[in-house]
Amino acid sequence: MTGARFRVRMADWARDDEALRLIRFAVFVVEQQVPESLEWDGIDADCEHAIAEDRGGAPVGCGRLLPDGHIGRMAVQREWRGSGVGGAILDRLVARARERGFAKAMLNAQTHAIPFYERHGFRVVGEPFDEAGIPHRAMERALRG
Ligand SMILES: CC(C)(COP(=O)(O)OP(=O)(O)OC[C@H]1O[C@@H](n2cnc3c(N)ncnc32)[C@H](O)[C@@H]1OP(=O)(O)O)[C@@H](O)C(=O)NCCC(=O)NCCS
Numbered sequence: 085m086t087g088a089r090f091r092v093r094m095a096d097w098a099r100d101d102e103a104l105r106l107i108r109f110a111v112f113v114v115e116q117q118v119p120e121s122l123e124w125d126g127i128d129a130d131c132e133h134a135i136a137e138d139r140g141g142a143p144v145g146c147g148r149l150l151p152d153g154h155i156g157r158m159a160v161q162r163e164w165r166g167s168g169v170g171g172a173i174l175d176r177l178v179a180r181a182r183e184r185g186f187a188k189a190m191l192n193a194q195t196h197a198i199p200f201y202e203r204h205g206f207r208v209v210g211e212p213f214d215e216a217g218i219p220h221r222a223m224e225r226a227l228r229g
Contacts, residue, residue: 090144090164092172094180095135097128103143104133111159118216134176136160136169145169149177153186158197174204182227190224198223 095104112118127150136145145160147170155177160170181189192215193201198208201223210222 089167090136090138090169090172092134092136092145092169092176094176095133095146097131097133100133100135101128103135103137104128104146107135107143107146107159107161108157110161112157115162116216116218118218122216132177132180134173134180136164136173145173147173147177149180149184153181153184153188153190155181155189155191158191170200171204174201178204178225178227187228188224188226190222192220193223195219195221 097104108123112123113120128148131148131150133146133148135143138144143161144164145158147158148156150156155174158170158173160173178189189206191201191206193206193208195212198221204225206223206225208221209224212219212221214220
């Protein structure tokens, strides 16, 4: 989706890592207190990334698609939340997962974000578990049929 106030594009870790790191540092490391050693998990170069930028090109949100079809690291700068940025990033990554031929898109949702993912067609498939001190549940969305 291309909104009037922002646009979403696929990003490249080698070229866009500074912008992607900026968002994730603010949201996960500073706001959610995720240790940096967990945040920078070494697989970003193997993932496809989506980034949302404002009209001036400043990064406002991001997410990634892992080689196994998992979507993760969905993050939107606090002042931009509730503006459709997260939904647009998620739509883009789901579309990319479909293009790549995955039968389903999967993610581990922080429990507070479950209603957000449910509105985008995902359903809970597992029991609660802890990751980086934050409660999560596995969710998935069928992409075929
Ligand atoms: C989860 C997250 C990525 C969603 O991004 P977002 O840009 O707020 O998402 P959207 O604006 O597309 O959708 C948020 C929904 O909540 C509603 N909403 C209203 N006010 C809101 C607010 N202040 N903050 C968030 N959502 C709000 C929106 O209307 C929207 O509802 P809809 O889907 O029925 O339209 C974002 O909240 C975030 O970065 N959270 C912190 C990091 C995090 O927890 N990531 C998820 C890890 S699993």
